[in-house]
Amino acid sequence: MLPFSSSSLLLLFHRCRFYKNNRCLISKRNRQILVDGSSLSLSSVLPSVRIPTTTTTTTTCSSLRNTMVGTVRCCVDQPLSHQDRQQQQQPQQQRRYYSYTFSKTTTAMMMTSFDTNESFHDDTSRWKIAIVGSGPSGCYTAKYLQQAIQNMETNNHNVEAASSSSSTTTTTPTTKKIRQQEESYCQIDVLERLPTAYGLVRNGVAPDHPEVKNVQNDFDELFSSRSDGTTVRFFGNVQVGRDVSLDELRSIYDIVVLAFGCESDRTLNVPGNNYQHILTARQFVNWYNGHPEFDWVGPIVQQALNENNVSPKNIVVIGHGNVALDCARILAKTRDELVETDLTTRALEVLHPTDNNTVHRNISIVGRRGHVQGAFTIKEVRELTKLPNANFVVLQDELDAGSSTEASQQELKTSKPKQRIDALLRDNATTNENKETNSHNVHPDMTTTVHLRFLLNPIRFEPRPSEKDVLGAVVCERTQLQGGTGKQSAVGTGEHVVLPADLCLVSIGYKGIPIAGTEDYYDDQKGILKNDHGVVDNDSTTTGLAPLYVSGWLKRGPSGIIGTNITDAKDTVASIMKELQQQQQQQQQQKNHKSASSSSTTLMQLLDGRGVKVIDWESYLRINATETNPNRLRSPQQPREKLTERKDLLQAAAKK
């Protein structure tokens, strides 16, 4: 349904007096005007592009009261005045962009107008694309989509230019440039449920790895600059599935890409996993990184680590991925080593409350398989071996047992990275668990020790003798490896090893969960959305809804570094471009505009109507400025002090 009838549109044009006698170049193809995001073909509305110059009366205006609400944006090529023309000595046109907002009051219909200064921002875009999630995969998808669409439009333009080169229209370089820019217009909106951008770059990557977060600068550029013909906008604080439904998105946009990552955990199904003081690594990491929904973790860690002043505290981290190593390192480092990072003060005070570095901790990182099968990478292992204020212990026996199978030997032989990890660990190995001082890494005056343990499968949790619902120990079964090369699994030997534990972090992987509207596509086993090269559902013939794509951890599961999302995003973008090219061909055949923008609402209007406080890019920058304000920082080197509560984030985002 179009909000404007053809007659009201005509009236509208009459009202727009600037318009008289000028050729109207509304929207791209000289045929369309966009009213509130919906396109009308001008040729059907206005038989001739020349508009009669009647002025409307108040009566006709008030008769429009019920229909004319919304925004009209148009672009008009106006001939220069006679004088100007003489100065320039040739007939020229000047293009202007206008935006008209119509609103109703009780007494009269109001119409306000202004120069938009910039050309069409959203409604008139040829392509409107929504990306759900602003983590690396969402951002890389936006980045490569932008590039690919620009390339496609440039090619189209070249083809058009070649075919119309015989036409007699005179265009100056300036108008040509503008036209080019306008022709390829594409709007990419990135929706993020948090007020802040970048997903796990902010809420995952360890505070003591600031270099990794440099990628944010690249992503910042996406949102803050306008490159030829496309804009990427940030819609923070918008939760898809709650604030806006997926179907709504699919009717507002031409393409919807889901990149909302993995917001749950793989579960360790062993008895006792509901005891207090057991957390998943995701909860722990989100908390220390200041995720506004994980405030509740603090008191648990506080209790587990600082209760009764009893030393040493035993911490067991289950899993051998890099996340497990991150957690262990943050627990093992001293206050001094962390004070200049962006670790939130709320977490620092719990993890390392005192200045003196005499915190006494035994941190055991246990994995069910051997070191050759470890999911960690050498950089993170090496960091543990080099901690200046903590011992690092790895047992020679466990290394030998892990590499003794033929399959492990084969795995080592074919992988240089594995060989290097093997060498590093052997270099740091201790021959006997009780004689830790054998290792050159073990210094008696260091009170914290990190133990990297292998071939131990956690089989149950045990409570404290005194408190029946609080964790006391992790019971593991010694395992041995069985199976072919690359497929070895851990098989129990019956021998039990009891690891006392005040705190346990289960770090066996994140897991994707569906948001409302994606249940049908969800693969519960893998925790991903079923897809073929990122295509989740591109059959819009039955539903009439925009095709659905997926990218990132939600597409392939919770593994891979930031860079892995590049190849992944490119793969999804290739699939999207196939679709866009198809849509474009159809449009050209039918000579009409795309389906999605026949919807009359924009996302912004919809969210506004629901009272959702959208954090746009400018607001995000205000949050950023608050967090990096020197007055907030513990030391001048601290990159930022994150705001950890939603209300503070929203307050910082608000214009002062």
Added chain:
Amino acid sequence: MISSLSRNLVQRHLKFHQVRIQSKRSAPLLPTPHHSETILNINSNSNNVMTTKRWHGGPHVEKDAKTVRLSFIQPDETIREVDARVGESFLQVAHRNDIDLEGACEGVCACSTCHLIFPVEVFDQLPEPSEDEEDMLDMAFGLTETSRLGCQVIVTPEMDGLTVEMPKATRNFYVDGHVPKPH
């Protein structure tokens, strides 16, 4: 007169689209003239955006440094031949020439997205990679025997005529069910 309601609407609109209201009272229906310089400005801005790249970590090399010719085989197999300044890192060369080599960590050896593959005879001549670089390379996607990180290798005069290769991601990457483990 504009009612407060519509002003709100406009302001919201303004905030959102970062546009300027030009005439509130006098003639709400008449758009105020746009100066052509503004249009030109918009344009030159957006052009800047296309070409200005962030500074990437790496040595600072003067514009008039001696140059050598380098070729990059891009993932789609096309070859880009460019002038490289002696003393620059390969990542800097790529970025200055708009070659689509990522450098997510901005050249500080923390992401491996600047991975390049060298011909074996050149690889053997390069200064040994640091431990940090080797550790990072182990995470690189499509690692080969002669892989290096583009941000860590510096252009020398002897490299004139050298061709390096950017790793390819084939579409089969996912079809094969090959999910790089752990990366």
